Amino acid sequence: MAFVTWRDWLETRDLNGNGLDASRIGLGTWAIGGWMWGGTDEKESIHTIQSAPDRGVTLIDTAPVYGFGRSEEIVGKAVEQGGMRDQVVLATKCALEWDDDGNVRRNASKKRLLKEADDSRRRLRSDTIDLLQVHWPDPQVDIRETAEAMAELKSAGKIRAVGVSNFTPAQMDAFQEIVAIDVAQNPYNLFEREIDNDVLPWARDNNTRLLAYGALCRGLLSGRMHADREFPGDDLRNSDPKFQQPRFGQYLAAVDALEAFAQEHYGKHVLDLAIRWLLDQYDHAFALWGARTPDQLDAVANVPGWHLDDDARAEIEAIVNRHVTDPVGPEFMAPPAREG
Ligand SMILES: NC(=O)c1ccc[n+]([C@@H]2O[C@H](COP(=O)([O-])OP(=O)(O)OC[C@H]3O[C@@H](n4cnc5c(N)ncnc54)[C@H](OP(=O)(O)O)[C@@H]3O)[C@@H](O)[C@H]2O)c1
Numbered sequence: 001m002a003f004v005t006w007r008d009w010l011e012t013r014d015l016n017g018n019g020l021d022a023s024r025i026g027l028g029t030w031a032i033g034g035w036m037w038g039g040t041d042e043k044e045s046i047h048t049i050q051s052a053p054d055r056g057v058t059l060i061d062t063a064p065v066y067g068f069g070r071s072e073e074i075v076g077k078a079v080e081q082g083g084m085r086d087q088v089v090l091a092t093k094c095a096l097e098w099d100d101d102g103n104v105r106r107n108a109s110k111k112r113l114l115k116e117a118d119d120s121r122r123r124l125r126s127d128t129i130d131l132l133q134v135h136w137p138d139p140q141v142d143i144r145e146t147a148e149a150m151a152e153l154k155s156a157g158k159i160r161a162v163g164v165s166n167f168t169p170a171q172m173d174a175f176q177e178i179v180a181i182d183v184a185q186n187p188y189n190l191f192e193r194e195i196d197n198d199v200l201p202w203a204r205d206n207n208t209r210l211l212a213y214g215a216l217c218r219g220l221l222s223g224r225m226h227a228d229r230e231f232p233g234d235d236l237r238n239s240d241p242k243f244q245q246p247r248f249g250q251y252l253a254a255v256d257a258l259e260a261f262a263q264e265h266y267g268k269h270v271l272d273l274a275i276r277w278l279l280d281q282y283d284h285a286f287a288l289w290g291a292r293t294p295d296q297l298d299a300v301a302n303v304p305g306w307h308l309d310d311d312a313r314a315e316i317e318a319i320v321n322r323h324v325t326d327p328v329g330p331e332f333m334a335p336p337a338r339e340g
Pocket of ligand 1: 027028029030031061062135165166185186212213214215216217218219220222223224271288289290291292295296297298299333
């Protein structure tokens with residue numbers, strides 16, 4: 001009898017309705033780019049990426065803006081040197097531009113997107129991008145122009161699936177008049193549930209996959225965060241309103257209570273619970289989990305093989321509401337538009 005490991009039963013789903021299967025846990029590589037995460041260690045990053053397939057993690061999400069090309073370059077190098085291109089689904093993004101001073105602006109013009117796709121293919125060392133996502137909607141560009149560029153890239157075989165990120169349902173409806181959206185990428189985790197009433201029902205109605213970003217709420221839900229933690233350099237948690245006292249203390253108290261709940265009912269930890277909760281919210285959801293060292297992915301093994309029922313979900317919600325009396329969303333991350 002063949003020996004079956006947890007790796008063999010990490011859930012997968014089809015990303016484009018056409019056989020593009022990916023694991024429901026994706027490795028997020030924003031921190032690997034260094035920018036807004038206090039720098040990066042290339043060797044550790046490469047180890048982390050190369051450890052992913054052995055854990056059953058076959059989805060890797062990156063973006064040109066993560067380190068201004070650095071994250072994509074590290075992903076491309078790790079995948080090529082690891083000989084793992086046929087084992088992973090590469091997802092990247094487009095539609096943000098930056099200048100030499102690191103100022104980031106939205107730009108979803110057709111010209112920009114066509115150029116960016118080629119730049120990303122070069123950095124990722126891959127002729128084809130499995131999933132390209134428009135990173136943020138651009139109020140300066142007609143949404144149909146952006147959608148037309150994505151349709152053109154798909155017809156040319158440069159990308160296999162079309163995604164949008166941080167779009168509202170109305171923006172996605174307009175986009176879909178030109179080309180179908182395979183994937184919506186939005187913030188979603190136990191502490192950031194803004195999409196419950198708009199994007200999530202829209203995704204269900206449209207049979208669209210959801211790539212949920214910030215699955216650990218930037219480490220808050222890892223169970224390893226503490227009030228004295230210092231964040232070096234440009235780490236975005238220095239300006240993240242969730243990480244400022246007294247609110248920070250409320251979130252940490254919720255994490256402690258969730259940890260106790262996870263241990264008592266499932267023999268699991270809060271991180272395991274956070275990812276399981278997310279995947280159980282929607283059958284076509286994927287959880288993007290940012291990691292920059294291989295050991296940060298060890299807990300992937302604790303996610304498959306169990307589920308949360310309605311009572312458990314209600315209790316989890318009650319715990320969060322009891323402790324977090326002054327909640328705040330992820331809006332601080334939105335990049336500015338260009339001036340009109
Ligand atoms: N489309 C968008 O606009 C958008 C926006 C944000 C993110 N994303 C995507 O979503 C991905 C995930 O989001 P995220 O990286 O922002 O945040 P996240 O997944 O919520 O948190 C990642 C951070 O949590 C900590 N962590 C992870 N595993 C841990 C473990 N086992 N133990 C302790 N700490 C652990 C690490 O921070 P430390 O190493 O510092 O402790 C890690 O960098 C990104 O990488 C990116 O691909 C997309």
